[in-house]
Amino acid sequence: MxxxxxxxxxxxxxxxxxxxxxxxxxxxxxxxxxxxxxxxxxxxxxxxxxxxxxxxxxxxxxxxxxxxxxxxxxxxxxLGLDRQHAMVIVGMGNLGSALAQYLGFNYGAFHVVAGVDNDPKKIGRRVASFVVRAAADLQDVVRESGAEIGVLAVPAEAAQENYDALAEAGIKGVLNFAPVRLKRRPGVPLKNVDLRINLEELAFFLR
Amino acid sequence: MxxxxxxxxxxxxxxxxxxxxxxxxxxxxxxxxxxxxxxxxxxxxxxxxxxxxxxxxxxxxxxxxxxxxxxxxxxxxxLGLDRQHAMVIVGMGNLGSALAQYLGFNYGAFHVVAGVDNDPKKIGRRVASFVVRAAADLQDVVRESGAEIGVLAVPAEAAQENYDALAEAGIKGVLNFAPVRLKRRPGVPLKNVDLRINLEELAFFLR
DNA sequence: AGATGTGAATGAGTTCACAGCT
DNA sequence: AGCTGTGAACTCATTCACATCT
The missing domain is CATH 1.10.10.10 (Winged helix-like DNA-binding domain superfamily/Winged helix DNA-binding domain)
Known part of the structure; x- marks a missing residue:
C-alpha cells in the first residue's frame, strides 16, 4: 500500500x-x-x-x-470523509465571514466550529453558529472546539504567523486564502486557494 | 513571440x-x-x-x-492588468454575495459591476455597489455593465447552463466556483476554484 | 468477450550546465 | 566576473498496448 x-x-x-x-x-x-x-x-x-x-x-x-x-x-x-472534520476560521473579515456562512453548519464532511480575529471590534460578534474569539486565544479555541483544519482568511502579511500559530495549536491541515506562498511545516499540510492568481490567469486571455 | x-x-x-x-x-x-x-x-x-x-x-x-x-x-x-476588468457574478446566494463583498469595489485590476440571480426574492436587492438583476436578463446586464469576466456562484446543476449563457452574452472569461467540470467553449477560458476538492485533499492527510 | 491492472512509450514540466552578452 | 537565455538531460505525469483475470 x-x-x-x-x-x-x-x-x-x-x-x-x-x-x-x-x-x-x-x-x-x-x-x-x-x-x-x-x-x-x-x-x-x-x-x-x-x-x-x-x-x-x-x-x-x-x-x-x-x-x-x-x-x-x-x-x-x-479521502478521510467517513467522519466529520471541524474547522476554525482565522480572520473574520469579509472573506472569513463569507466562508463561515458558506461552509456553514455542514458542508459535506466539513463544518465550521469556530472563528478568531485580533480586531476587538469583531471579537464577541456572532457569525453563523459561533461567537468570534480573540486570535490570542487560538490555542484554547482549537483545543476546546476540537478543530482539525484551519482556514486562513487574513491579510497576506499576517498569513505566515497565523499558519505557524495554527501549527503550534495542533491543527492538522491548513487551507490558505491569503495571496502568499507560506513556508510549510512538516506535519501540517497546506492547500492554497488564491483568487487573485486565478483572476490574473483569466485576465491574461483578455489582453 | x-x-x-x-x-x-x-x-x-x-x-x-x-x-x-x-x-x-x-x-x-x-x-x-x-x-x-x-x-x-x-x-x-x-x-x-x-x-x-x-x-x-x-x-x-x-x-x-x-x-x-x-x-x-x-x-x-x-497579464492584462494594465486596465480594469469588470466582473458579473451569477448566483447571489451565500457565496455570490460574499464574493461581491470581498472582490468589492476594487480588487486590483478587477471590480464587480453586477450580479444576477433567478430567485425573485433576491432580484432588486442591493449588494455591495449594485442591485441584483434577473438571470434572464443576463445578456442585457453584460452589455450595459461592460462586464468581461463572469463569476459562477450557482449550484453544480446550474453551472453548465449559466456558463453557456455567459458565453452567449459575450463574456470573455469565467471563474467557476461550482463543484463541476464544465464543458469549455473555444473562445471562453475557464478557471475553476473548487473549495470542496481542496478540503478533501486536506482531509486525505487527516485520516 | 470484455474489462481491469500494468510495464513500456510518449509527452509535459523542471533542472542542469554552459554558451553568449554586458 | 557575473548573470541571462537556452539546448540537453532528467523527472514526473499521462497515454498506449496488452497480458491477465472473470
Missing amino acids: IEQEEVSPLTLNRLSFYLRCLRHLQELGIKRISSQEMAQRYHLSATQIRKDLAQFGEFGIRGVGYDVNALADHLNSL | IEQEEVSPLTLNRLSFYLRCLRHLQELGIKRISSQEMAQRYHLSATQIRKDLAQFGEFGIRGVGYDVNALADHLNSL
Whole structure:
C-alpha cells in the first residue's frame, strides 16, 4: 500500500472528483460502471481512472467493471470523509465571514466550529453558529472546539504567523486564502486557494 | 513571440506570483534583482524564473539582472492588468454575495459591476455597489455593465447552463466556483476554484 | 468477450550546465 | 566576473498496448 506523501496532489484531486461522479451515479441508481463509461460520462480518461484507483488496491472486477457503491465507500474512507472534520476560521473579515456562512453548519464532511480575529471590534460578534474569539486565544479555541483544519482568511502579511500559530495549536491541515506562498511545516499540510492568481490567469486571455 | 494558448497554466500561475514579488521589491525600494536573489527571497527556482520570463522576450540584462520596475510593468501588461476588468457574478446566494463583498469595489485590476440571480426574492436587492438583476436578463446586464469576466456562484446543476449563457452574452472569461467540470467553449477560458476538492485533499492527510 | 491492472512509450514540466552578452 | 537565455538531460505525469483475470 502506498504512503500518504507519495500520492501526487493531481491524483488526489482526481480521486475527489471521481467520488463526486460516483455519488452522482448512485443518485441515478447505477450499480456498476466501467472506467470507459465513466470516462465518457464525465469527460475523463479511462486509463487514468484505472491507474489512479490501482494505486490503492484492486477495486474493480476484470471483465465487469467497478461496483459503484463499494468504490464510493472506498474513496470516501480513503479521502478521510467517513467522519466529520471541524474547522476554525482565522480572520473574520469579509472573506472569513463569507466562508463561515458558506461552509456553514455542514458542508459535506466539513463544518465550521469556530472563528478568531485580533480586531476587538469583531471579537464577541456572532457569525453563523459561533461567537468570534480573540486570535490570542487560538490555542484554547482549537483545543476546546476540537478543530482539525484551519482556514486562513487574513491579510497576506499576517498569513505566515497565523499558519505557524495554527501549527503550534495542533491543527492538522491548513487551507490558505491569503495571496502568499507560506513556508510549510512538516506535519501540517497546506492547500492554497488564491483568487487573485486565478483572476490574473483569466485576465491574461483578455489582453 | 508565443501564442496565448501555448502558455501553460502553471507558468501563468508563476508569472502572476512573480509580479507580486516584484511589487514587494518595489515597496522595499529595490531597483535591480537577479533571478538568483529573487529565488532565494521568495523560495523559488532561479532557472525557472529565467525560463518563464524568456518565453515572452529578453527582459534581463546579462551580467546584471532584471530592472524591477521595467519587469513589473512588462508582467503587468502581459497579464492584462494594465486596465480594469469588470466582473458579473451569477448566483447571489451565500457565496455570490460574499464574493461581491470581498472582490468589492476594487480588487486590483478587477471590480464587480453586477450580479444576477433567478430567485425573485433576491432580484432588486442591493449588494455591495449594485442591485441584483434577473438571470434572464443576463445578456442585457453584460452589455450595459461592460462586464468581461463572469463569476459562477450557482449550484453544480446550474453551472453548465449559466456558463453557456455567459458565453452567449459575450463574456470573455469565467471563474467557476461550482463543484463541476464544465464543458469549455473555444473562445471562453475557464478557471475553476473548487473549495470542496481542496478540503478533501486536506482531509486525505487527516485520516 | 470484455474489462481491469500494468510495464513500456510518449509527452509535459523542471533542472542542469554552459554558451553568449554586458 | 557575473548573470541571462537556452539546448540537453532528467523527472514526473499521462497515454498506449496488452497480458491477465472473470
